[in-house]
Amino acid sequence: MSVADERRRFHADESLAVYMLRLLPEYSDAKVVRTRDPEVIKTADVVVDVGGIYDPASHRYDHHQREFVDTFGEGFSTRLSSAGLVYKHFGERVVRQILGWHAAEDTPKVHLLFRKIYKDMIQAYDGIDNGVPAYPSDVKPAYKDATGISHRVSALNPWWNQPADDIDQRFMKAVEMAGSEFKERVRFLGLSWLPARTLVEDALHSRKDVHESGRIIVLDQFCPWKEHLQQIEEENKLTEKNHPFYIVYQDSSSQWRVQAVPVSPTSFESRKALPEPWRGIRDQALSTLTGIEGCVFVHAGGFIGGNLTKVGVTAVQAARGRMDG
Incomplete structure (x- = not known):
């Protein structure tokens, strides 16, 4: 598995992308290599956030190309980051894996969750990484909020005046932080939000x-x-x-x-x-x-x-x- 350069600052989107991939059986033991070396990238089973290629057939998931304009679809217009790309292609499997649901089980409910999770969580990763403002540009915020996941992942990077020799360990810490929050959100939506919907739907009918x-x-x-x-x-x-x-x-x-x-x-x-x-x-x-x-x-x-x-x-x-x- 290859992600961004070992000398480059890491971001929230590739941190979550790696976490989601490692939940799947075929990538659970994958070695994470942070590189931009084309020769190393060629040998990777899956590549996210680097490589200049978006090709699901060969598991290349970069979104930095000039011509890349893909979105999640289903009415969403935010351009995808590496988190959104991985979620779009693997999200339903990841949700099932977290909740312990079988592949043939409750397909409409899984898709409902799949879309809800993107709307509530993953879209923010995409918007922030691609510089999409959450509000009109003429609205000035009343205060600064540095508590979001992107800020917290960014804070795990070495300071400008610190050595970067432990950046791989820092990145994996970011992977676990972003992933644990994602996992808990999926569990909440699958085990609390979704059963509530069933109760309301039955009562309405x-x-x-x-x-x-x-x-x-x-x-x-x-x-x-x-x-x-x-x-x-x-x-x-x-x-x-x-x-x-x-x-x-x-x-x-x-x-x-x-x-x-x-x-x-x-x-x-x-x-x-x-x-x-x-x-x-x-x-x-x-x-x-x-x-x-x-x-x-x-x-x-x-x-x-x-x-x-x-x-x-x-x-x-x-x-x-x-x-x-």
Whole structure:
């Protein structure tokens, strides 16, 4: 395996590229050689970030050529770095390897994860390495953030006034640092994010069993739901007249919550906030006002409320309908 020159500073993209390749059985014991020597490169089984060639058939993955304009595809327009190139060609296998999933197992879910990981993590490697600004150039940041992975990998390089005789060891430390964060992100998305999507998807499809309007969704257990709900609605082409207004779930104290669905996952504005007269009212006073037994509270912002029982929180739509006339 050949990567960038032993005298050259290393970057985050080739560090992660090497880590991903070494997760695969055929490269798990591969020797990493940092070189620009064409004769040495010719002997390598796989080459990343050097060599001036992009040719998947011969496992050459350089992205520095003038004519190189490849992207991940699927709607993404950021030019690939060596991390993105290796991920594009080996990412689904790498994800399976980390999660212990077999090749014929859950192909749609693996591809969903494959795309999500690129969007959330790998694209940043590509953008930073290729000098693509995350914001319009006329936006001046309020402060400097040097905590990102590219900064931390860069900091592992020798200082300008330090000897570089241990640069290979420094590079492998960068490989492990970038790789461990990547691995944990894949595990989180595969073992937490993806099961949450399944819960939300099942609850959305069965919402009319809760109330004929379909405006209330009941989760079997709490999970992060906002991003999933919007994405599943878009995939199923749900129109606004079929959008749910409220999510119901049991909290850690075994009480029940009803939360208004925001207009977008990051918005504080709700599709249909809980009624204004209920806001800031608690306990029996709220039960008397709403006609719903067991009320605990409605937040002053109208985006969330609580009740002692599932029956109580799912009664919101009926009560809301009475108020709306």
